[in-house]
Amino acid sequence: MIQVQNLSKSFQDIKAVNDISFTIKKGEIFGLLGPNGAGKSTTLNMMSAILKSDEGHIHIDGNLINGHAKTCKHLIGVVPQEISLYEDLSAYKNLLFWGNLYGIPSKELKDRINKTLALIGLLDRKNDLIKTYSGGMKRRINIAAALLHHPKVLFMDEPTVGIDPQSRNHIFEVIETLNKQGMTIVYTTHYMEEVERLCNRIAIIDSGKIIAQGTQAELKELIPTKESIQFEFNLLSENDVNQLRGRLPYPLSQNKNKLLVECTVQELSKVITTCNELQLSVEDIQLNKVNLEAIFLSLTGKQLRD
Numbered sequence: 642m643i644q645v646q647n648l649s650k651s652f653q654d655i656k657a658v659n660d661i662s663f664t665i666k667k668g669e670i671f672g673l674l675g676p677n678g679a680g681k682s683t684t685l686n687m688m689s690a691i692l693k694s695d696e697g698h699i700h701i702d703g704n705l706i707n708g709h710a711k712t713c714k715h716l717i718g719v720v721p722q723e724i725s726l727y728e729d730l731s732a733y734k735n736l737l738f739w740g741n742l743y744g745i746p747s748k749e750l751k752d753r754i755n756k757t758l759a760l761i762g763l764l765d766r767k768n769d770l771i772k773t774y775s776g777g778m779k780r781r782i783n784i785a786a787a788l789l790h791h792p793k794v795l796f797m798d799e800p801t802v803g804i805d806p807q808s809r810n811h812i813f814e815v816i817e818t819l820n821k822q823g824m825t826i827v828y829t830t831h832y833m834e835e836v837e838r839l840c841n842r843i844a845i846i847d848s849g850k851i852i853a854q855g856t857q858a859e860l861k862e863l864i865p866t867k868e869s870i871q872f873e874f875n876l877l878s879e880n881d882v883n884q885l886r887g888r889l890p891y892p893l894s895q896n897k898n899k900l901l902v903e904c905t906v907q908e909l910s911k912v913i914t915t916c917n918e919l920q921l922s923v924e925d926i927q928l929n930k931v932n933l934e935a936i937f938l939s940l941t942g943k944q945l946r947d
């Protein structure tokens with residue numbers, strides 16, 4: 642559905658996007674994950690023809706996009722980072738305004754607005770002024786505005802920044818419903834939990850470059866670190882650790898009363914049984930998962946939210 646080839650963009654001497662390429666299949670939720678300033682918005686702005694690229698090509702549903710805003714208009718729905726609504730108008734009137742910009746016939750538009758408001762869970766608030774809405778509700782109206790013209794793909798630029806957890810969940814549910822209906826979605830964020838929950842495939846972007854891409858399982862293969870489980874005991878002597886070493890086939894490392902065992906969750910019961918046999922009382926257990934944060938750290942030497 643989407644092909645991005647060797648895309649680059651500079652602002653004076655800042656190389657905001659540096660020779661990136663990726664392909665997105667129809668019906669996928671594709672995540673662009675990276676810290677602030679990584680180049681996510683610049684990429685999305687080029688993909689929606691808001692910005693012209695210096696180099697490279699973008700094709701969406703067979704159409705060459707490269708700066709052709711007209712081609713994009715009906716193909717793409719864009720949910721920008723900023724809320725773009727009139728505070729003194731109701732949600733319904735805001736959506737009427739957006740729908741008219743797309744030339745949707747008025748009878749059809751009313752029906753679409755009601756359906757879209759129902760989808761985002763705000764039909765009962767449709768006549769309330771936007772200024773009475775919470776930040777999260779405004780975001781949901783922003784999403785509705787991007788859907789009225791029935792685009793084939795939806796671009797969402799950090800749609801959950803600065804909103805409460807309940808609205809965040811609501812937005813996730815909307816995204817999942819849209820995706821089930823077949824919508825292809827490009828989702829940018831610096832929250833790894835969001836891409837872990839939502840995205841089929843992910844490109845990790847840093848300093849304008851894609852440093853890794855693939856499914857979560859593929860990305861996890863990129864680093865040698867395995868899952869590990871940390872046990873905390875009431876008391877743990879060197880002799881206890883030696884006994885555990887003799888009985889367990891996993892690498893162990895001790896730090897005072899804590900023991901790091903390089904095993905998977907599936908192997909946890911074996912460790913607990915052995916601890917019970919040795920009469921070691923486990924106080925706490927913590928799972929250290931190989932997540933995207935760990936992958937980012939391993940590939941760049943820094944935290945996602947540095």
Ligand SMILES: Nc1ncnc2c1ncn2[C@@H]1O[C@H](COP(=O)(O)OP(=O)(O)OP(=O)(O)O)[C@@H](O)[C@H]1O
Pocket residue numbers: 652655656657675676677678679680681682683684799
């Ligand atoms: N219009 C512009 N003029 C000058 N520099 C820009 C412009 N837009 C973006 N940049 C710079 O390009 C780089 C990438 O910015 P971009 O907004 O694409 O990053 P991002 O990953 O979306 O981050 P954020 O989450 O902070 O929006 C940054 O160094 C930014 O300062």
